[in-house]
Amino acid sequence: MSPKSGVRLPDAVLFACNLNRVRSPMACALLRRLMGDRIFVDSCGLKTLETGDGEAQVDPMALEVMREIGCDLSAHRPKTFDDLDDDSFDVVISLTPEAQHRAVEMARGRAADIEYWPIMDPTLFEGSRESRLQAFRDVRDALAARIAERFGP
Template sequence: MGSGSRPPLPGAILFACNFNRVRSPMAEAVAKQILGDRVYVDSCGLKPDLDAEGADPFVQAVMAEQGFDLEGHRPKTFDDLTDDSFDLVISLTPEAQHRAVELTRHRAAQIEYWPTHDPTLADGPRENRLAAYREVRDALARRLRERFGEDGE
């Protein structure tokens, strides 16, 4: 797909999943790399994971393999957003899709649903689990590049 057939870049994008610890932080990090400072990018989840802080350790590991530092990521919910005026909300889970529709009901925002496998469901040895997280990371990166171009152009 040539850059002429892509829609214009939105001013602000929100990625949403269930806990903002796995899928949406990955998508946020890759989108920020692709889009730079031309687009405001954020992520959130539906509910807090009261038993955990920061990005999932497997997320931190597989993102670090590609130079992303998610050590400082602090999960937040829709209710924690300081501004909810996003031009594009990309939900990565069915539950987040429902909330995205509610969030944008009275706004002129575009919603996209990118169903994304939950790598936390992988079991077995550490390497098997890391492979599941890598698959999600790589699938999100491919989808982002298809949607916004290799360098957001």
């Protein structure tokens, strides 16, 4: 049971965004940190963005701000909805409107709760390195607050 809501915790949660490089891996790591292995948590995107070496990776600023709070995302490899090993999630949380549409399609005919959390894309923020890092911190902190509210402490 979730202490805050009195509602049974889901068995499996998926976070989805556009590229699976910033928001969804951050959210996935934050929920794992909160719940440990009590909930299976995964993340994906609509597509992956390959770097010069041909491999998709987490955004370096996302790595840095998550490392600040003791979450290591360095092993995360971005994937798409099509790359998921299993798509039987109890809750799918979309962090972008585009991912929301895909999540609804994926869950059609299933008993999954689909939620949309409109979270700012920090990669769109321009300015100094420190001000861009602050945008990533703000997203991290917004996700952490939303996760704590939704899933309890």
